[in-house]
Amino acid sequence: MTDQSPLRRKIGEGRRADAPPPLSPERIWGRAVVHGLNDSIGLAAVAEDAATDRLFPAAAAALVVPGALAVLLDGPDGWGLAVLDPGFLAAVIEQQTMARVGTRPVDSRPVTALDAAMAADPLDRILAAQEVLAADLTGLEMRRGYRFATRIEDPREIGLRLAETAHRRVRIGLALGGGARHGHLDIVLPEPPPRSAPGLPPSNWPDRLQTRVMGAEVGLTARLASISLSAGEITDLRVGQVLTLPRSALGRVQVTTGIGEVVAEGRLGQSDGRKAVRIVGQATGEVSMDGEGG
Numbered sequence: 001m002t003d004q005s006p007l008r009r010k011i012g013e014g015r016r017a018d019a020p021p022p023l024s025p026e027r028i029w030g031r032a033v034v035h036g037l038n039d040s041i042g043l044a045a046v047a048e049d050a051a052t053d054r055l056f057p058a059a060a061a062a063l064v065v066p067g068a069l070a071v072l073l074d075g076p077d078g079w080g081l082a083v084l085d086p087g088f089l090a091a092v093i094e095q096q097t098m099a100r101v102g103t104r105p106v107d108s109r110p111v112t113a114l115d116a117a118m119a120a121d122p123l124d125r126i127l128a129a130q131e132v133l134a135a136d137l138t139g140l141e142m143r144r145g146y147r148f149a150t151r152i153e154d155p156r157e158i159g160l161r162l163a164e165t166a167h168r169r170v171r172i173g174l175a176l177g178g179g180a181r182h183g184h185l186d187i188v189l190p191e192p193p194p195r196s197a198p199g200l201p202p203s204n205w206p207d208r209l210q211t212r213v214m215g216a217e218v219g220l221t222a223r224l225a226s227i228s229l230s231a232g233e234i235t236d237l238r239v240g241q242v243l244t245l246p247r248s249a250l251g252r253v254q255v256t257t258g259i260g261e262v263v264a265e266g267r268l269g270q271s272d273g274r275k276a277v278r279i280v281g282q283a284t285g286e287v288s289m290d291g292e293g294g
Helices: 006-018 025-041 057-063 086-098 113-134 155-161 205-214 231-235 247-251
Strands: 045-055 069-074 080-084 147-151 167-176 181-190 221-223 253-256 262-271 274-282
Touching (some): 057 155, 069 155, 086 167, 086 181
Antiparallel strands (some): 069 147, 221 253
């Protein structure tokens, strides 16, 4: 191996110095807030700082200062919490009502349900962006699947809603609207499981896989009946024409998958003013594909 010249060594050192630091939970959350605010309401934001620490529910109420919005987050691992400080909340509302961020001091006023409604979509976009940014990272466990649930009016309610276990709190400081306002966002989620050894799946990987598979959405079709018509009869169909179904069809509804496999049998009825199907038995066969339900 030949020694590099001093010039080449300096160039190499410069490139290494310019390399971005590795992604961390703090950097992921900072990027998620910036992307989420821009994509949802066009609010320009710069993450100035971010820090994480460990927090128990009893101490979470102290995060809610006068004029801050506290939001309960619903997710697969128990309740979470988001706290938008007055500066952050004001910028979110101003951007949506005036298309710009004001510079006047934030007035001290009670937070309303309308404030919470206007913050719901930006907050959900931030949470979704965090999931995307963290999806491909190996060895870094971060909670996923959390979204806006409801506003918390009394901070004392936080200790009753969050599970009595350790939580991970991240606080992201932001310059908003080109620096017109400064504020911060607190996200409190149940503490993630410990990191797995490099190259190895998490110890609870089978359970997580089963939960993910069983939690996937599958479309079902309730098929009331099948009728056969000739090509001429189909051509002659007109608006207002009645196609008669057998009376037995009401008690012989077939619940099928997208590929026509019968998974259950039911009876047509009503629930809370809406048409409904009551499951009365397990599948007994396949649906014939000679026509669609009426």
